[in-house]
Amino acid sequence: METSKEERLQLALDAAQLGTFVWYVEDRAEPDQRMLELFNLPSDGTLSLSAALTSMIHPDDRGRYAAAVADALDPAGNRELRQDIRVLQAHGGYHWVAVTARANFEGDPPTPTRLVGVAADVTGRYAAEARRAFLFELSDALRSLTDPLEIKAHAVDLLGRHLMASRALYLDVVHEPDSDYYIAERDFHQPAVAGSVGRYRADDFGATLFAEVRAGRTITVTDVSTDPRLSEDERLAYPATGVRAFVTVPLVKDGSHAASLTLHQTAPRTWEPAEIALMEEVAERTWTAVERARAEQELRESELRFRELVEVTAQLVWVGRLDGSVEFANDNWLTSTGVEPAGNDHRSMLFIAAHPDDTDRLRADWAAAEAHGAAFEGELRLRQRTGEYRWFLVRIVPLHDGTGSVLKWFGVATDIDDRRRADDVLREQERRGQRSRARMELLADVIGELDRASTVEDGLRSLVGLLAPGFADRAAVTGTPDPAGIPIATGRDSAVTLVVAFDDPAGRPYLDEDLAFLEDLAARVGVALTGISIRQEEHRVALQLQRALLPRAIVSRPDAAVCAQYEAGSVALEVGGDWYDAFTLPDGRIAVTVGDVVGHGLDAAIAMGSLRVGIRALAPHSTGPGALLSQFDRFAVDVDGADFATACYAVYDPATRQLCYASAGHPPMLVVDAAGGTRWLTGGRSGPLNGNVDTDRPDATDTLEAGATLVLYSDGLIERRREPITVGLDRLEQAATGLHDLPIEDFCARLIDALGTDHQRTDDVVVLCLRPPSPRFRHELAPDAHELRRLRRSLTDWGAQRHVPAATMSRLLLAVGEAASNAIEHAYRDRSPATITVEADHEDGGDVVVIVTDAGSWRPAPREPGDRGRGTDIMRKVSAAYERTTTPAGTTVKLRFSKIGPAA
Numbered sequence: 073m074e075t076s077k078e079e080r081l082q083l084a085l086d087a088a089q090l091g092t093f094v095w096y097v098e099d100r101a102e103p104d105q106r107m108l109e110l111f112n113l114p115s116d117g118t119l120s121l122s123a124a125l126t127s128m129i130h131p132d133d134r135g136r137y138a139a140a141v142a143d144a145l146d147p148a149g150n151r152e153l154r155q156d157i158r159v160l161q162a163h164g165g166y167h168w169v170a171v172t173a174r175a176n177f178e179g180d181p182p183t184p185t186r187l188v189g190v191a192a193d194v195t196g197r198y199a200a201e202a203r204r205a206f207l208f209e210l211s212d213a214l215r216s217l218t219d220p221l222e223i224k225a226h227a228v229d230l231l232g233r234h235l236m237a238s239r240a241l242y243l244d245v246v247h248e249p250d251s252d253y254y255i256a257e258r259d260f261h262q263p264a265v266a267g268s269v270g271r272y273r274a275d276d277f278g279a280t281l282f283a284e285v286r287a288g289r290t291i292t293v294t295d296v297s298t299d300p301r302l303s304e305d306e307r308l309a310y311p312a313t314g315v316r317a318f319v320t321v322p323l324v325k326d327g328s329h330a331a332s333l334t335l336h337q338t339a340p341r342t343w344e345p346a347e348i349a350l351m352e353e354v355a356e357r358t359w360t361a362v363e364r365a366r367a368e369q370e371l372r373e374s375e376l377r378f379r380e381l382v383e384v385t386a387q388l389v390w391v392g393r394l395d396g397s398v399e400f401a402n403d404n405w406l407t408s409t410g411v412e413p414a415g416n417d418h419r420s421m422l423f424i425a426a427h428p429d430d431t432d433r434l435r436a437d438w439a440a441a442e443a444h445g446a447a448f449e450g451e452l453r454l455r456q457r458t459g460e461y462r463w464f465l466v467r468i469v470p471l472h473d474g475t476g477s478v479l480k481w482f483g484v485a486t487d488i489d490d491r492r493r494a495d496d497v498l499r500e501q502e503r504r505g506q507r508s509r510a511r512m513e514l515l516a517d518v519i520g521e522l523d524r525a526s527t528v529e530d531g532l533r534s535l536v537g538l539l540a541p542g543f544a545d546r547a548a549v550t551g552t553p554d555p556a557g558i559p560i561a562t563g564r565d566s567a568v569t570l571v572v573a574f575d576d577p578a579g580r581p582y583l584d585e586d587l588a589f590l591e592d593l594a595a596r597v598g599v600a601l602t603g604i605s606i607r608q609e610e611h612r613v614a615l616q617l618q619r620a621l622l623p624r625a626i627v628s629r630p631d632a633a634v635c636a637q638y639e640a641g642s643v644a645l646e647v648g649g650d651w652y653d654a655f656t657l658p659d660g661r662i663a664v665t666v667g668d669v670v671g672h673g674l675d676a677a678i679a680m681g682s683l684r685v686g687i688r689a690l691a692p693h694s695t696g697p698g699a700l701l702s703q704f705d706r707f708a709v710d711v712d713g714a715d716f717a718t719a720c721y722a723v724y725d726p727a728t729r730q731l732c733y734a735s736a737g738h739p740p741m742l743v744v745d746a747a748g749g750t751r752w753l754t755g756g757r758s759g760p761l762n763g764n765v766d767t768d769r770p771d772a773t774d775t776l777e778a779g780a781t782l783v784l785y786s787d788g789l790i791e792r793r794r795e796p797i798t799v800g801l802d803r804l805e806q807a808a809t810g811l812h813d814l815p816i817e818d819f820c821a822r823l824i825d826a827l828g829t830d831h832q833r834t835d836d837v838v839v840l841c842l843r844p845p846s847p848r849f850r851h852e853l854a855p856d857a858h859e860l861r862r863l864r865r866s867l868t869d870w871g872a873q874r875h876v877p878a879a880t881m882s883r884l885l886l887a888v889g890e891a892a893s894n895a896i897e898h899a900y901r902d903r904s905p906a907t908i909t910v911e912a913d914h915e916d917g918g919d920v921v922v923i924v925t926d927a928g929s930w931r932p933a934p935r936e937p938g939d940r941g942r943g944t945d946i947m948r949k950v951s952a953a954y955e956r957t958t959t960p961a962g963t964t965v966k967l968r969f970s971k972i973g974p975a976a
Contacts, residue, residue, distance in 0.1 A: 095121065095173070095187045097145065110169050110191050112161050130158035130166050137171075144175045145184040151175040153187060156194060167195040203350060206234050210354060214361035223365055225258035227358040232260035232335065235347055238314070239265055239336035242358060243272075245329050251275045252286070252329065265338060268313055278306045281320075285332060288324035290348060293317055295340040317341040319348060321355040331359060388454075388464070388485035392418025394478060405485075410457040418481060427453035427461050438468075445470050445478045451492070454485065462489035511589045514543055518593065522600040527608060528562050531601050535570075543586075544572035558590050561598035563605035570594055626654035626840075630872045631726035632662050635820045636840040649680040649717070650786040650836040653688055657723065663691050666784040666840050667719030667738065682711045687721065697721045697734035698756060698771035705736070705769070708761045717761040720784055722842075724776065729844050731782065734771035736761050739787055739797075742804065746779030746846050748812040750805050779846025781819060783808060788835035789827055803827060813850050815866040816843045845873030849912035855896045855926075860889060863910060874914045877971060883950040884912075884920060884969050890943035891924040891965045898928070919952070920969045927962040 091107030101119040108117050111128055121141065125134045137157050144153040153173040158166035173189020210230050217223045224242035232240030239261040243254040252274040261267050274282045280301045281291050293299045294317055296310045310316070317337040323330050333355035388408055390401040396417035406412065409425040416424065419438065426434050430452050441448035448468040453461040464485040470478040521534035532549050540547035549568045550557070557569035572590065628634040634654045649669025657663050665687055669679045686707045687700070694700035700721055708717060720741060722733035733741060733753055737760025741753040755772025776782060783804075790800030807826040811819050820841045849870045853859035864885055871881040888910060895908045906927045913921045948954045953968035 089193065091191045093119065093173075093187075093189060093191065095119075095189075097184055097186065107191055110167075110193060111159055124159075128160050130160070133157040141187070144173065144187065147177060147182045147184070151177070153189060156198075167193055168198045170194045199346060203346070206230070206350070207353065207357070210357060214357065217361070218365050218368055220362045220365045220369075221257055223361045224358060225260075227354060227361070228258070228333070229260040231333075231351070231354050232262075235335060235350070237335040238262050238338040239268060241268060241334045241336075243332045243334060245274075245331055247328070252282070254332065265314060268336075276306070276309045278302045285320055285322040286324075286329045288322050288329070290319065290321045290352060292319045292343045292348060294342055314338050317343070319343050319351055321348075321351050323355055323359050325359075331355075331362075333358065386487070388483075390418055390421075390483045392468075392481040392483065394480065399480065408456060408487075409454055418483065422466070422483070425454045427455070429453075441468065445472070445476070451488065452485075462487060463492040464488060507585065511543075514538060515589075515593060515596065518597060519600065522597065522604070525604060528601050528605050531597075531604055532562075532568065535597060539570075539572055545575045546573040547571070558594045560594045560601065562601045564602065566605070567598075626652075627656050627662060628654075629656075629662070629726070630875060631845060632724060633816045633843045633845070633869065633873060634662065634664065634841070635816045636838070637820045637824055639824055639837045650788065650838045651680045651684040652784070652838045652840045653684055654840060654842070655688060655691070658692050660726075662724045662726065662842065663688075663721070664724070664782070664784060664840055664842055665719060665721045666786055666838050667717060668786045668788075668838075670716040670718075679711055679717075683708060683717060683719075686711070687719070691721075696771050697723060697732055698758075698769040701734050701736045701758065701761075701769045702765075702767050705761050705765045705767075709763055709765065715763060718787075719761065722782070722784070724782070724842055724844075726844065729776045729778070731774045731776050732771055733774065734758070734769060736769065739785065739790060739801070742783040742785075742808060743774065743776065744781045744783065744808045744812045745777050746812070746848070748809045750809055752801075776842075776844050778844050779848065780844060781808070781812065781816065782842040783823070784838075784840040784842075786836065786838040788837040789824065789839060791835065800827075813852075815851070815862075815869060816841055818862075818866075845870070847874065847914045849910075851910045852907045853892070853910070855906070855908060855928075857893070857896055860892060860896075863892060864889065867910075867912070870912065876914065876920060880920065880969050880971060884922060884967075887947045887950050887954075887967050887969075888922055888924065890946050891922075891967070894943050894965075895924065895926040895928065895963070918971045922967045922969070924965040924967075925962060 089106065091104055091110050093101055093103040093107045095101045099120045099122055101121075103111075103113075103119045105115060107119065108115060111119055111124065113119060121138075125138055129137055133155075137155050140153055140155045143149050144151055151174060153171060153175070156168055156170050159169045161167055169191050171189060171191045173187040175184050176186050176188060177183060178185050210227065213226050213230065214223050217226060228240035228242050231237070237260075239259060241256045241259045243256055246253045246255055250273075254272045254274055256269050256272070259268050274285075278301060281293070284291050293302075296302060296307055296316055296318075313336070315336045315338070317340050319335045321333045323332065333351060335351065385402070386404065388402065388405045390405055390413065391399040393399050396419060398413040398416065398418045398421065401413040401421075411421050411425050413421055422438075423431055423434065434450065434452060437450055438448055440446075447470065448466070450466055452464055452466050454464050455461055465488045466483065466485045468481050468483040471480045471482060473479050518535055518538055521538065522531045525531035525534060536547045536549055548571050549560070550571065551568055553559070554569045554571055557571040559567050560570050561567050570590070626634055626636055636652045636654065638650070638652065650667070651669075652664075652666045654662065654664045665684075667680075667683060667687070669683065683704075687704055690700055690703050690707065694703060701719065704719065704721075718735075718737040720733065720735040720738040722731055722741065724731050731753075734756035735741070735753075736758050740757075743751050743753060745751075753772070753774055755774075756770050758766055758769040785804070790804050791797065792800060804823075804827060807823055808819075811822050811826065814822060820839050823839055823841075824837055849867065851863055851866050853863055867885060867888065868881065871884070876884070892908060892910065909923075909925045911923045911925075915921065944954075944956075947965070947967060951967040952970040953966075955966040957964045957966075
């Protein structure tokens, strides 16, 4: 059956996948089904030029296409439309569509009525052109590279960007007994993706997959989390490298897996066949380029190739024979240096051209290179025909024969003068930046030290210590004007002069910068020191006021020794609000108190004075410590500056040794018994004094053993920054245990020292101690005569507490002084000094027994003692009993004193 012309035409159009259309100038179209498909329209859709220009055609093509339509409808034109445009597709991308049409006109003059044409999808053609363009760019880029590593890096960079991969790698394969290992020396990765340069065990990423790779088959993975060829353990290797999808193209050469080209994607990705084909092409081209580069490296010494290249290069090139003669020098050598190779060996012609200041170094380095048959490389200044010198990078490489002997020397000099000059500018800028940063750091250090300095003198010492040797070789501050120095204000009407010195001023061409910096530094330091001076004066006045507000003396009786120590904070220049007091109540009991007004400065000090006086005034009228603190709470409400305070208060009855105590938000009191055991008084506690009057504050009782020490203190003794309060309490407990056998004055003072910090104390400290008398006395002293005075004072205090008669104490002090003096003078003459121990016991019958012990060796008394050596006689006469025992371990003297006097 004969086919009509229309049918044959339709068959041809279908075979070519062409769409047809008739478009009328009133913007009405008659497209066929294929035309609707090309423009992503449904079978019942309509096609108009206005709609196409509005939403279907790529924005970059709309103006060009509209203009082409207008030209085709122009009777004066060629009446043809030929345009390639990009048309939006359902998946959001664009396809290239080639539109060809001819305009029809009617009437005279002719008027356009319609366009009749065809359209075809030419995306494949554009993709092929893009592929060809990419491969051309790749080949062109790789052709210019000679370093295999750079070739691999450039190839993966181009491929990764072209295919919009997250990461691209060229992996060399190393075969080892346990596995193949991939070596990635360079990679391409998107800015948000981590690099993956390193060494990787291939089987860790899927033994099944990489078996295919070793067999030379390309593998593609759309999503590693779902790929059935990966085990659960193998999938765990991928998240660490950020890989969700990948393609690997193996390069199997001579039957061995030699390398792989790999693309990674951080999200699942379906790899198009065209993309895989392109990767395989890139892999082969990269392998070829890498092998070519390697071959060129091996053949670089080829004479023919060398001569072809050196004459067109801008470098100076020469070849020297082993006998020293010049085999070849390119024209650039003579044009640049003017040194004739003829008549010179290859060494001397370089020495002649070199700058005189570089010649000695050049000769030494070149001699070493020749001696070892090694390459020479150095930056030298070579004289030019104009007489000037320019910097060159000179590299001379030996060519060895099969035995390792040198056959020739190949020299190349590359002009780097412009780079060197630019580098010099950059280095100078960097040096200036470094100097500026160093000065700013020094300024910050100085200001930081001044912020921590408590006195002008401390600040000046810190300034000098930071300036030398950190900035200058020497630095000093003088109180007299010096024309070579820089004045620094230290107060409202005072100043000093800063002088710095450099051992090598000529080596500091930037002294003007130094001077400007020092003047700025002096101005800033002057402001800081003036502030310190003003605060010092304010602190001195405030501290005097605070000490005036504290009690001048506190009660201390034979039946209860009381001692207090106050230490102002040494960092904070403002005084605090700590107070203490100890006084006798009308009924004979002893009241002790320690408290703290929160805050610093004169307001806190004045409030402290009011509270201390108030608690002393209220004490005789209170029924107990808890009631007193309740009354005190009401009193504190009306005291300016006492918005928040803590206090502890205790009443001690010497007759019963009973202690009644209470605490309002204050750290707990500590009791250290005569044996060194400790306990905290945690009863009788209530909240701080903060304006919310508590009318029912509790108290508690305790009994103090003879010789026990009650310790009251302010929080400044135990608190440290960034440290729990329990740590400070533990530290106090340990220190008090170690000091428990000291006289109460020494115990009080040494306790503050023992709890001192490595840095300056930032808060005031108060310690108040009360100790009932003990029947036993113990004192250790060093073998030093100056210690005897402290011993006598401690014994006197103990005797007064124990009511030892004055006459007995006089004899006891005389005898014990002689015993201790003898131990000091004789016991350690031939031995290393140790301590001397004095112990005393007041027995129930009234006798006092004293034992003096040393660990030395006494000398026998001389036959003719003269005016010396009478100590033993004195001890015998003033004591009721005298006994001395000497052993290799030391000497013990035992003395007994009775109320009825010495023995007859």
